[in-house]
Amino acid sequence: MSIRAQNAKMVGKLLVVAAGMFAFGYALVPIYEHICEALGINVLAVGEKQVPGTSRAAANTQVDTSRLITVEFDANARGPWHFKPAQASVQVHPGQLATVVYEFQNVQNRKMAAQAIPSYAPRNSAAHFNKLECFCFNQYTLEPGEKKEWPVAFVIDPRLPKDVTTITLSYTFFEVGAKVPAEPTATTATPEPRS
Structure with a gap:
């Protein structure tokens, strides 16, 4: 057998192996799903299936629907710009995801870099106020x-003390890297000589 014939035979074998590997990789997902379903391993896939007589969306069992918390929003600007929440307050159940928007405008005639710092009242609510998305994370x-x-997406932990019914989320927005004004210089009067 000539070298050309051996090369052609080898190329044919390699093409068959490559096609078989592709087919196996393509069939792996359905094979995996059938095996997991038969063995009851993939709990997420079972939970996603539509069961007759049930609703499609599963209820969030971590939401405490027996309580309502009023969250008030405050904005303080340290500089010449406009900064405010789009709404003054919302009412949420502990464990419920909520999103609010803050509006900002640079009214100066120059580019600026700024960042917001949050604060909470009452103070003990800070440990139970979980922000998932917040403009305060970046400059x-x-x-x-x-x-x-800018949005603020948050969840109030259901372990928030029962006596807390209102939380105030306050942001102070300030310029980063701005020139700090010089300290005022004290002028001392020189004593006049006595005669």
């Missing part, structure tokens, strides 16, 4: 006149 650079809307 932002805004062009002159640029407007932004």
Whole structure:
């Protein structure tokens, strides 16, 4: 057998092996699903299936529907810009995901970098106020006149003390890297000589 014939035979075998590997990889997902379903291993896949007589969306069992917490929003700006919440307050159940938006506008005629720092009242509510998304996590650079809307997504931990019915979330927005004004210099009067 010539070398050319041996090479052609080898290429044919390699093509069959490559096609078999592709087919096996393609069939692996359905095979895996059938094996997991038969053995009851993949709990998520079983839970996602539509069971007759049940609703499609599973209820969040971590939401405490017996309580309502009022969350008030406050904004303080340390500089010449506009910063405010889009709404003054919301009422949420502990464990319920809520999202609010804060509006910001750089009204200066120059680019600025800024960041927000949160604070909570009452103080013991801070440990139970879990922010999933917040503009306070980062610094932002805004062009002159640029407007932004930033979301705050949060969940109040159901272990929040029962006596807390209102939480105030306050942000102070300040410029980062701004020039700090010089301290005022004290002028001392020189004593006049006595005669």
